[in-house]
Amino acid sequence: MSERSTPTLPQRVAYIYGRTLPPSMREWVLRDLTGPGATRRYLLRVLVPILPVLALFLLVPGPLWMGLSMAALLYLPLIYFTIALTYVFRRNRLLRHDLDPALADAGARAKEEVQRADYERRHGRG
Incomplete structure (x- = not known):
């Protein structure tokens, strides 16, 4: 039987809640992250x-605005910390799956490289 x-x-x-997937799924993890x-x-x-957990605050007696607040x-x-720690989370998940953590920002680096090449082309460098 072949591995999935x-x-x-x-x-x-289990992966969403932090578990590491088998090595046969590294490509899937890489695409996911x-x-x-x-x-x-x-x-x-x-x-x-x-x-749903936060919705339990709506059960607190009192006006609706109090539970919402x-x-x-x-x-x-x-929300703030989730956005701020996105990069850290992705690097950690890549490390846990034995992948290069530098891949977490490969897209941003590729974009910067294109911008740099364009700048150097326009201004006579390179």
Whole structure:
């Protein structure tokens, strides 16, 4: 039996919650963490599952705005730190799957290289 190259549903759920996938799925992990939509997937995986927990604040007796305010006091910093730590998270996940952590920002580096080459071409360097 050949090893799977994509995770099953239980493996995917475990991966979302931090578990490392088998080595046969490294290419899938690489595409997940560095491919198109990687940042969006990361943000959704962190920010959406917490919403039902925060909705429990709506059960607090009192006006609706009070429950919403308490939830917002937790959710807004979560959004901020989730965005701020995206790069760190992706590097860590790449390391845990025995992949090069420098791949986390390969797209940004490629874009900078194109801009640099264009600059040097326009200004007579290179």
